[in-house]
Amino acid sequence: MPVIYDEAPFKERVKTNLAKEFQHGAIMSAQDVITGKRDALVEAEPGWHHLRSSAAAIRAHVLDNLDFYVRQFAENAERRGCRVHFARTADEAATIMEQVMRDAGAATCIKAKSLLTEEVGVNEHLEACGMRAIETDCAEVVLQTAGSAPSHIVVPALHFDRASIRDLFRERLGYEGEDDPEEITRFLRSFLRPRFLSERVGVAGCNFAVADSGTCTLVTNEGNGRMVSSFPETLVVFVGIERIVPDLASLDVMTRLLVTSAVGSKLTSSFTLNSGPRLEGEADGPKSVHVVLVDNGRSDILAGPYRDALRCIHCGACMNTCPVYRHITGHAYGSIYPGPIGVVMTPLLEGYERTKKLPNACTLCGACADMCPVRIPLNSLILQHRNNLVDGGYVQGGERIAFEAAGKLLGSRALYGMMAGVGRLGMKAMTGKSGRVGEASNWIPVLKGWTGSRDLDPMKKTFRSQFAERQRSRQDGAGDADASSGVEEGGRR
Amino acid sequence: MKVAFFPGCLVDMFYPEVGMAAVRVLERLGCDVELPDKQVCCGQPLFNSGFGKASAPIVKNAIDAYADYETIVSLSGSCAYALKEEAMRFVGDDAAYRRKLSALAPRIHEFTEFIVDVLGVVDVGARLDGTATYHRSCHLTRCLGIERQPLALLSAVEGLSLVEMRAADRCCGFGGTFSFKEPEISEQIVREKTLAALECGADFLVGADQCCLMNIKGCLDRMRERGETNSPLRVLHIAQILDMRKGA
Numbered sequence: 001m002p003v004i005y006d007e008a009p010f011k012e013r014v015k016t017n018l019a020k021e022f023q024h025g026a027i028m029s030a031q032d033v034i035t036g037k038r039d040a041l042v043e044a045e046p047g048w049h050h051l052r053s054s055a056a057a058i059r060a061h062v063l064d065n066l067d068f069y070v071r072q073f074a075e076n077a078e079r080r081g082c083r084v085h086f087a088r089t090a091d092e093a094a095t096i097m098e099q100v101m102r103d104a105g106a107a108t109c110i111k112a113k114s115l116l117t118e119e120v121g122v123n124e125h126l127e128a129c130g131m132r133a134i135e136t137d138c139a140e141v142v143l144q145t146a147g148s149a150p151s152h153i154v155v156p157a158l159h160f161d162r163a164s165i166r167d168l169f170r171e172r173l174g175y176e177g178e179d180d181p182e183e184i185t186r187f188l189r190s191f192l193r194p195r196f197l198s199e200r201v202g203v204a205g206c207n208f209a210v211a212d213s214g215t216c217t218l219v220t221n222e223g224n225g226r227m228v229s230s231f232p233e234t235l236v237v238f239v240g241i242e243r244i245v246p247d248l249a250s251l252d253v254m255t256r257l258l259v260t261s262a263v264g265s266k267l268t269s270s271f272t273l274n275s276g277p278r279l280e281g282e283a284d285g286p287k288s289v290h291v292v293l294v295d296n297g298r299s300d301i302l303a304g305p306y307r308d309a310l311r312c313i314h315c316g317a318c319m320n321t322c323p324v325y326r327h328i329t330g331h332a333y334g335s336i337y338p339g340p341i342g343v344v345m346t347p348l349l350e351g352y353e354r355t356k357k358l359p360n361a362c363t364l365c366g367a368c369a370d371m372c373p374v375r376i377p378l379n380s381l382i383l384q385h386r387n388n389l390v391d392g393g394y395v396q397g398g399e400r401i402a403f404e405a406a407g408k409l410l411g412s413r414a415l416y417g418m419m420a421g422v423g424r425l426g427m428k429a430m431t432g433k434s435g436r437v438g439e440a441s442n443w444i445p446v447l448k449g450w451t452g453s454r455d456l457d458p459m460k461k462t463f464r465s466q467f468a469e470r471q472r473s474r475q476d477g478a479g480d481a482d483a484s485s486g487v488e489e490g491g492r493r
Numbered sequence: 494m495k496v497a498f499f500p501g502c503l504v505d506m507f508y509p510e511v512g513m514a515a516v517r518v519l520e521r522l523g524c525d526v527e528l529p530d531k532q533v534c535c536g537q538p539l540f541n542s543g544f545g546k547a548s549a550p551i552v553k554n555a556i557d558a559y560a561d562y563e564t565i566v567s568l569s570g571s572c573a574y575a576l577k578e579e580a581m582r583f584v585g586d587d588a589a590y591r592r593k594l595s596a597l598a599p600r601i602h603e604f605t606e607f608i609v610d611v612l613g614v615v616d617v618g619a620r621l622d623g624t625a626t627y628h629r630s631c632h633l634t635r636c637l638g639i640e641r642q643p644l645a646l647l648s649a650v651e652g653l654s655l656v657e658m659r660a661a662d663r664c665c666g667f668g669g670t671f672s673f674k675e676p677e678i679s680e681q682i683v684r685e686k687t688l689a690a691l692e693c694g695a696d697f698l699v700g701a702d703q704c705c706l707m708n709i710k711g712c713l714d715r716m717r718e719r720g721e722t723n724s725p726l727r728v729l730h731i732a733q734i735l736d737m738r739k740g741a
Contacts, residue, residue: 011677014675014677014678015677018677018678018681323663323664323666323682324678324682326682327678327681327682327685328678359543360671360674360675361675361678362668362671363631363664363666363667363668363671363679363682364541364631364668364669364671365631365635365663365664365668366631366632366635366636367631367635367662367663367664370635383540383541383543383579386541386542386543387540387543387544387545387546388543389543390542390543390544390545390546391543391545391546395543403539403542403544403547404544404547406538406539406547407539407544407547407548407550407551408550410502410533410534410536410538410539410551410554411533411550411551411553411554412533412550412554413530413531413532413533413554416502416533416534420505420506423506424506436714438714438715438718448676449672449673449674449675449676449679450672450673450676450711452676452680453676453680453683453684453712453715454680454683454708454711454712454714454715455710455711455714455715455718456507456707456711457507457508457707457710457711458507459506459507460507460509460510461509462505462506462509463500463504463505463506463508463509463512463513464500464505464528466509466512466513467498467512467513467516467528468528470513470516
């Protein structure tokens with residue numbers, strides 16, 4: 001169960017997570033801080049939107065020619081001395097990891113933050129084999145120690161505050177300090193440093209794989225990625241087949257967009273380019289490097305209507321701006337891919353049966369697509385999911401009946417006229433003194449969702465009939481009798 | 494100029510006064526406003542909920558209703574976006590309708606964009622004393638790129654000053670059927686929006702898309718009822734403001 005970690009119904013997950021006050025506040029302020037910093041940088045970069053267009057074109061070009069680029073990257077990586085593996089499924093990918101561990105005679109390995117290894121379930125697979133991957137990214141250490149799921153793709157431990165991290169580390173890792181971030185980090189360093197020096201296998205992801213040089217890159221802020229990829233004798237790099245860029249010039253475009261979009265800064269503190277194992281005469285670096293190119297459904301996505309989703313560079317900008325993510329927080333999505341890109345990707349990776357309601361987690365406001373550095377039309381892809389769900393028969397019962405009836409009503413002028421008339425009478429019966437449809441109407445199923453927290457203004461004489469009356473009275477020679485009266489009529493209250 | 498008016502079904506059924514205000518403004522600016530009898534809805538409530546196939550007759554009905562008009566003015570940015578940009582996906586393979594729609598789409602103008610860019614008018618001769626804050630509706634602002642026009646119109650209203658609320662371009666949480674299907678989430682989003690409007694101290698919350706305004710007003714009314722605020726903040730469609738004439 002690597003992608004979906006919470007199988008509770010969507011409504012239930014929403015309810016649970018809406019109630020988590022700290023988590024809710026933490027996501028809101030993280031969104032404001034990250035997008036605030038990002039917006040300031042974008043404002044100061046007049047070429048930003050051109051850069052986005054270039055990046056979208058580079059990504060689309062790679063996807064259109066993915067067979068070529070996968071081959072080119074693999075050949076160049078091998079030329080540099082890497083051992084390249086191809087994994088069609090999550091299982092195959094995790095099994096390759098297991099085999100590398102066995103060959104290296106290692107029972108443990110150290111790992112830099114990598115979503116792809118989570119997607120294919122490396123940690124779970126190793127544990128099932130009696131082996132263990134030790135996370136080294138601060139946030140991942142927190143999650144691994146607590147046994148908690150990520151709530152964001154870039155800052156996955158957003159749902160922990162410093163006090164809860166202090167308590168967690170005291171309880172599980174023998175930490176004795178206070179909730180001071182520096183002190184906690186110093187402790188983590190003393191905890192991790194011996195591991196960096198002693199472990200024989202390192203595991204990392206890859207932000208971008210450069211096809212014409214066979215290089216894997218790693219963008220991190222803590223330096224742990226660099227240690228994982230240079231200290232142990234054996235390095236395993238997991239690369240999604242879609243994460244390829246043609247050359248170093250396009251890598252530059254992608255990296256600038258990635259860092260600014262992900263954390264609102266120009267650069268991260270570490271940017272590692274890894275081009276194969278240590279060469280003769282070199283002082284450091286792994287002796288052997290395994291590159292695992294993972295498909296896990298990507299070829300199918302490539303062939304279908306969701307190809308644009310594969311442009312994703314995992315910056316998290318879409319969730320940093322999403323009004324729904326802001327409130328329900330990462331855990332309500334129940335997937336390691338939350339937010340708008342998660343709503344698109346999770347059903348593609350795991351199928352509709354387990355993700356039927358996920359595409360509901362969107363107001364179609366388009367803020368995500370507007371923010372996306374590679375211009376993925378996220379709202380449009382979510383809309384596509386909704387339509388596929390209905391067409392595929394995943395939406396049944398009352399909802400289906402109601403919408404199909406609405407289709408008939410709104411498609412016919414005559415039926416619509418009748419509905420408006422009946423509706424107005426019905427609403428008259430529901431409004432109380434206030435003239436609005438309020439909580440008293442909660443028993444009406446269709447209205448309940450609305451009137452649980454909001455009032456609904458009642459139906460009046462339709463615009464259509466008011467307009468017609470006005471035209472008639474004019475023809476009768478009444479002239480332009482209407483004074484402007486917007487506020488009196490419309491702004492009641 | 495003869496224009497065919499597209500009020501949107503929400504205004505038709507729930508907010509006729511907003512539609513009438515828009516008609517008066519357009520007429521004052523010299524337009525001859527017609528309302529095609531056949532028009533009902535753009536189809537968005539259905540196709541945004543996934544019922545794209547069931548929406549085809551609605552979309553086709555809208556195309557038929559407006560196909561013979563040179564200029565169409567939509568009071569809702571969201572409905573305009575639906576017809577201009579999205580409907581093509583849901584028309585189906587019917588080549589005749591696809592042709593009609595691609596000819597129709599560029600002739601559809603959103604109300605504020607029509608006044609500023611087509612008629613070339615910024616000062617419509619309106620007056621309202623007070624401070625307004627403008628909610629930047631998503632489809633209007635982001636999807637159609639219409640932002641400058643409503644702000645220009647509001648800036649020209651005599652006696653009215655503008656104040657920006659926090660995250661003015663964040664979604665209000667309506668999302669069409671989203672607000673009925675996921676009311677718990679929608680409620681949280683609209684509450685934050687309403688609080689932002691209250692905080693900025695404006696007398697009027699103005700928008701150019703009635704669906705968002707219905708959502709925000711619904712939340713504000715409920716907050717008043719529960720005694721959470723006694724602010725006199727009024728929720729108004731921009732058409733209603735432009736309809737308030739100088740010296741009236």
